[in-house]
Amino acid sequence: MAKDLNRTLLKKMLYDMMLIRHFEEKAGQMYGLKKIGGFCHLYNGEEAVAVGSVAAIDLSKDYLLTGYRDHGHALACGMDPKAIMAELFGKITGCSRGKGGSMHLFDAEKHFLGGNGIVGAQIPIATGVAFAQKYRNDGGVTLCFFGDGAIHQGAFHESLNMAKIWNLPIVYICENNQWGMGTNFRKVSSVDDFSLLGTAYGIPGKQINGMDVIEVYQEVSKAVEQARHSGLPSLLEARTYRYKGHSMSDPAKYRTKEEVEEYKKQDPILILKEKLLQEGILTEKEYEKYDSQIQAIVDEAVEFAERSEEPALHTMYEDILVE
Amino acid sequence: MPLITYREALNQALDEEMARDESVFLIGEEVGEYNGAYKVSKGLLDKYGPRRVIDTPITELGFTGIGVGAAMAGLRPVVEWMTHNFALLALDQVVNNAAKMRYMSGGQFKLPIVFRGPNGPAEYLASQHSQALQTYWAHVPGLKVVAPATPYDAKGLLKSAIRDDNPVVVLEGELMYAWKGEVPLEEYLVPIGKADVKREGKDVTVVTYSKPLKVVQEAAELLASEGIQVEIVDLRTLRPLDEETVYRSVRKTNRAVVVEESWPVCSVGSYVAWLISKNCFDVLDAQVEMVASEDIPMPYNHTLELAAQPSVAKVVAAVKKVLYLGE
Numbered sequence: 001m002a003k004d005l006n007r008t009l010l011k012k013m014l015y016d017m018m019l020i021r022h023f024e025e026k027a028g029q030m031y032g033l034k035k036i037g038g039f040c041h042l043y044n045g046e047e048a049v050a051v052g053s054v055a056a057i058d059l060s061k062d063y064l065l066t067g068y069r070d071h072g073h074a075l076a077c078g079m080d081p082k083a084i085m086a087e088l089f090g091k092i093t094g095c096s097r098g099k100g101g102s103m104h105l106f107d108a109e110k111h112f113l114g115g116n117g118i119v120g121a122q123i124p125i126a127t128g129v130a131f132a133q134k135y136r137n138d139g140g141v142t143l144c145f146f147g148d149g150a151i152h153q154g155a156f157h158e159s160l161n162m163a164k165i166w167n168l169p170i171v172y173i174c175e176n177n178q179w180g181m182g183t184n185f186r187k188v189s190s191v192d193d194f195s196l197l198g199t200a201y202g203i204p205g206k207q208i209n210g211m212d213v214i215e216v217y218q219e220v221s222k223a224v225e226q227a228r229h230s231g232l233p234s235l236l237e238a239r240t241y242r243y244k245g246h247s248m249s250d251p252a253k254y255r256t257k258e259e260v261e262e263y264k265k266q267d268p269i270l271i272l273k274e275k276l277l278q279e280g281i282l283t284e285k286e287y288e289k290y291d292s293q294i295q296a297i298v299d300e301a302v303e304f305a306e307r308s309e310e311p312a313l314h315t316m317y318e319d320i321l322v323e
Numbered sequence: 324m325p326l327i328t329y330r331e332a333l334n335q336a337l338d339e340e341m342a343r344d345e346s347v348f349l350i351g352e353e354v355g356e357y358n359g360a361y362k363v364s365k366g367l368l369d370k371y372g373p374r375r376v377i378d379t380p381i382t383e384l385g386f387t388g389i390g391v392g393a394a395m396a397g398l399r400p401v402v403e404w405m406t407h408n409f410a411l412l413a414l415d416q417v418v419n420n421a422a423k424m425r426y427m428s429g430g431q432f433k434l435p436i437v438f439r440g441p442n443g444p445a446e447y448l449a450s451q452h453s454q455a456l457q458t459y460w461a462h463v464p465g466l467k468v469v470a471p472a473t474p475y476d477a478k479g480l481l482k483s484a485i486r487d488d489n490p491v492v493v494l495e496g497e498l499m500y501a502w503k504g505e506v507p508l509e510e511y512l513v514p515i516g517k518a519d520v521k522r523e524g525k526d527v528t529v530v531t532y533s534k535p536l537k538v539v540q541e542a543a544e545l546l547a548s549e550g551i552q553v554e555i556v557d558l559r560t561l562r563p564l565d566e567e568t569v570y571r572s573v574r575k576t577n578r579a580v581v582v583e584e585s586w587p588v589c590s591v592g593s594y595v596a597w598l599i600s601k602n603c604f605d606v607l608d609a610q611v612e613m614v615a616s617e618d619i620p621m622p623y624n625h626t627l628e629l630a631a632q633p634s635v636a637k638v639v640a641a642v643k644k645v646l647y648l649g650e
Contacts, residue, residue: 063396095429096428096431097429097430098429099429100429104428106427106428106431106432108428108432113432116420118419121388121419121420123388124384124387124388124389125392125420126392127388128388128390128392128396129396130392131389132393132396132397132398135348135393136398154382154385155384155388158382158384158385161385162382162385162389165380166377318430319425319426319429319430320426320464320465321467322488322489
């Protein structure tokens with residue numbers, strides 16, 4: 001099935017997932033060295049969701065919003081790893097001039113509208129972006145990502161209702177990594193299958209394998225198509241898994257080592273790599289080349305962040321209002 | 324100059340700005356077919372259609388957030404809250420998103436959005452529907468907050484708010500909608516951030532804003548008959564504050580009373596009183612006095628609810644106190 005897809009796209013998806021993985025590994029290290037502070041939520045293990053989804057949209061007219069676990073989406077949208085790392089370091093060269101940090105990455109030009117630290121707050125905002133797209137009839141679609149924790153917020157339910165009554169071009173993607181901080185989603189959810197939650201609002205839902213980037217790409221493509229051409233919102237539940245704790249301060253003692261190891265066997269990068277090798281789309285040599293290229297990019301991002309200046313004190317008074 | 328109501332003045336502002344700029348739209352509960360819970364949006368659905376005058380379900384957090392997203396994507400939403408009481412459900416979207424998105428993104432986004440609706444005590448509505456919540460908004464950097472007290476200011480400030488590239492909260496008043504005042508036929512704007520001296524006087528400065536202006540004006544008339552000349556400074560904008568106009572007046576009168584209808588703890592008025600005490604210390608001939616609402620939830624009983632709010636008698640007493648004119 002991989003061979004039915006464009007080879008360049010497949011390789012790009014592999015590359016992007018590898019970039020995210022390396023970036024997150026490095027971010028974790030830098031956190032350990034206290035170069036990064038505060039809340040830092042890593043995306044290791046969930047790469048296929050952001051990468052497969054972004055491959056299905058056209059960021060010249062489409063938009064993407066997510067919650068606080070946002071490094072992967074930012075990179076998938078093509079944001080500069082240097083600007084992201086510098087932001088994590090709190091430097092003036094960061095994408096948000098050192099004012100946002102890990103949870104508040106933004107790139108207006110790349111149509112990446114955050115990064116939001118309040119669980120589920122991005123859901124009405126994303127719905128509003130889709131509202132603007134419909135208002136202008138510009139053919140754009142918005143992807144709205146959130147976790148299994150956010151799906152129980154009122155903001156989710158209020159938004160789906162309005163997306164349906166106004167036929168907004170939006171795809172809601174629940175990244176169910178199965179643990180809302182330290183709480184298993186089954187313990188706090190009325191249903192195990194989140195795709196059902198769209199039915200109360202007449203919105204079609206589907207569960208997909210969030211560890212398989214090809215499946216994510218294909219399913220999100222269908223949903224985007226529906227949103228773009230028929231103005232139909234939809235809800236996807238991408239079942240996935242985070243390898244790290246909820247944030248850097250979480251040792252994740254609420255789950256077993258075996259559970260984590262079991263999911264690592266379904267690693268999205270390994271799955272795609274094996275598939276591409278088997279089907280002769282990728283060679284081991286190319287893979288190694290990607291790996292070393294990415295290593296260099298991530299090292300360069302760290303070096304850039306290290307080298308960059310701290311923001312001058314006066315900058316804390318800037319960017320509050322448009323003068 | 325035509326004499327029109329505060330409600331009509333707001334309606335004219337919305338109408339003119341929607342005609343002028345296609346990216347302006349009105350969204351909220353009952354704004355369309357019902358013509359607005361307080362008829363501020365009367366006729367706008369007929370004129371601009373359902374694309375630009377949007378009735379929402381009762382989901383304050385949801386539609387306020389939709390406004391924030393639409394503003395980030397380049398539109399100019401006017402979000403009507405049926406009242407500010409219900410806007411508490413939307414507090415997160417205003418405080419954490421509208422006010423901070425520009426900052427958190429290092430200046431990448433602008434948020435040209437207006438949040439408006441009636442604020443402050445009305446009559447016989449009890450605690451949940453009769454309260455003045457301006458402190459919640461005025462407290463937050465990243466927001467602008469305006470509180471017009473006359474039809475003229477209401478129209479001019481709402482037009483400025485819609486044209487502003489920042490989030491602006493507009494405090495209207497249920498009991499003010501029927502108030503009448505002169506509003507010119509020709510177009511005008513009232514700048515955000517400029518207070519207005521509503522009455523000149525040499526003896527005492529009374530700083531106020533929003534609905535209590537009327538009480539203060541009546542008190543000033545009464546005091547004038549006793550030979551006391553009150554100067555009334557109407558703040559009109561609560562954030563950013565026009566401190567200079569306040570200080571200029573206090574430097575002239577050497578005495579100040581602050582009047583507002585919110586609770587006194589951590590209020591806009593108590594902040595203004597502190598600013599005056601600090602920045603006009605050398606010229607003050609008396610301590611700064613404050614008249615606010617009583618520090619209680621609003622009771623339903625009419626006698627009690629009136630007693631809980633600023634009144635002419637309370638303002639007169641405060642003015643006399645700073646003049647050391649004991650009863």
